[in-house]
Amino acid sequence: MSFGSDLKEYALSVGYDRVGFTTADRFDLYREELLKRVDMYGWATGRDWGLITGADPHNILPEGRSVVVTVFDYFRHSYPREMVGKVGRAYQSLGGIPPIPLHRARFRLLKEFLEKQGCKLGKPVFDLPARMAAARAGVADYGKNTFAFAGGSGSFIVIGTIVIDRELEYDQPTLEVNCPDKCSVCIDACPTGALYEPLKMDPRLCIAYNSYNAPGSWFGGKQTVLPLSIRDHMGTWIYGCDICQQVCPRNQPRLKAKLPPNAYLEHLAADFQLEKLVNLSDEHFSRLSVLLNYVDNKRYLQRNAAVALGNEGNPEAVPALAEALQSPDEPLRGHAAWALGRIGGAGARSVLESHLARETSEYVRGEVTTALGK
Ligand code: SF4
Ligand code: SF4
Structure with a gap:
């Protein structure tokens, strides 16, 4: 057997579902697209996030000759009802994003195998265009x-x-789009218009990106206040968004499959009640952060939970939002006020009015005033 066949066999044996190889040639198409869309991707092409740098594998390993691409199918179990529609399945996947211990161990085994065979490896980075690498290595195509x-x-x-x-x-590369010609279900379903034409997405409008584009996140954002134009489209998503995957006919077989529950997720599920999340303790956050480590601070999850409660519109959430209004965190108070305005009714109004009398932050006062329709 050749080294390549041994490598594939080993990768499959440690749990990857597909393995393919492509050259270390530069990803020119990807690079050109990023350069055309600096307004959308400027945040990811600078010093901290080197997507343009990552488009050339030689920047990762100057003597690089090949890219080994692995695919892990993470939808192996059903997802707890309490978490569906709130947390993207990829983050609940225990499959790699964020790095769950088992996935890290699988990756370490593959790395050790390659090193034992005398290969020099580039540092694992997030910046290499994974989807395009997978298509070039023949292990995936595009939707x-x-x-x-x-x-x-x-x-x-x-x-x-x-x-x-x-x-x-x-x-053999599979750089192709394998969707029915006339299908545009995903584009039509995207609530914010982030997916604006086939194969084009503006991250600035994407719910997922907005849910973790925050200071301290991998995305290095500066956002603490969610744009009004995004909030009411977020529904109950607090971390990620699966809409354009959920509606896709190509995903229906897996979505409709009867899969066993995952005991670990079932164990965490009770912690994903929005009323609990909006007033999250540090201890509670540290338990959940294994799934949510794109952000390093509970305040963003609390903020997103406040918006989700507002979008649910259930008056039973008023006491939890009233408690969030007492938080020292201004953005959380502002989003809690927005949510109370969405819920409306006498109870929410009375909480907002009494809060306005005490609120000192200009920003929060603005949110409360708008929520009261003043
Ligand atoms: S993840 Fe959600 S918001 Fe983002 S492109 Fe898909 S449907 Fe639109
Ligand atoms: S919904 Fe799925 S099949 Fe239809 S266009 Fe979008 S990605 Fe393709």
């Missing part, structure tokens, strides 16, 4: 919703890439 799809797994996959200094036998 118009910009996701990579891998056969029966649909788009519920985590892609990993490792640049190595060894030449391999490369797989």
Whole structure:
């Protein structure tokens, strides 16, 4: 057997679902697209986030010859009812984003295998275009919703890439869009218009991006106050958004499959009640952060939970939002006020009016006043 076949066999044996190889050639198409859309992706092409740098694998490993691409199908179990529609399945996936111990261990095994074979490896980075690498390595193709799809797994996959200094036998690329010609279900379903044409998404409008584009996040955002134009489209999503994957006909077989529950997620599910999340304790956050580590501060989850409660519009959430109005965190108070305004009714109004008399922050006063319709 060749080194490439041994490598594939080993990767499959440690739990990856697909493995493919592509050259370390620059991802020119991706680079050109980023350069055309600096207004949308400027945040990701600077010093902290080097998407343009990552488009050339030689920036990751100067002597790089190949990119090893792994695909992990994360939709192996059903998701707890309390978490569906709130937390994107990828983050509940225990499959790699954020790095769950088991996934890290799988990756470490593959890395050790390559090193034992004398390969030099580039540092694992987030900046290499994983979806395009997967399509170039023949292990995924594209959907118009910009996701990579891998056969029966649909788009519920985590892609990993490792640049190595060894030449391999490369797989036949599958750089193609395998959607029915007339289908535009994902574009039509995107509530914010983030998905604005086939294969084009503006992250600034995306619910997922807005849910974790925060200081301290991997995304290095500056956002503490969610744009009004996004809030009411967020529904109950507090971390991620699966809408353009959920509606996709290519994902229906997996979404409709009868899968066993995941005991760990079932154990965490009770903690995902919005009323609890809006007034989250540090201890509670540290338990959940294993799934939510794109943000390093509970305040963003609390803020998003406040918006979700407002969108649910259930008057029973008024006491929890009234408690959030007492928080020292201004954005949380502001979003709690917005949510109370959405819920409306005498109870919410009375909380807002009595709060306005005490509120000292200009920003929060503005939110309260708007919520009261003054
Ligand atoms: S994740 Fe949600 S908001 Fe983002 S593009 Fe898809 S449907 Fe639109
Ligand atoms: S919803 Fe339709 S167009 Fe969008 S990714 Fe799925 S199959 Fe393609």
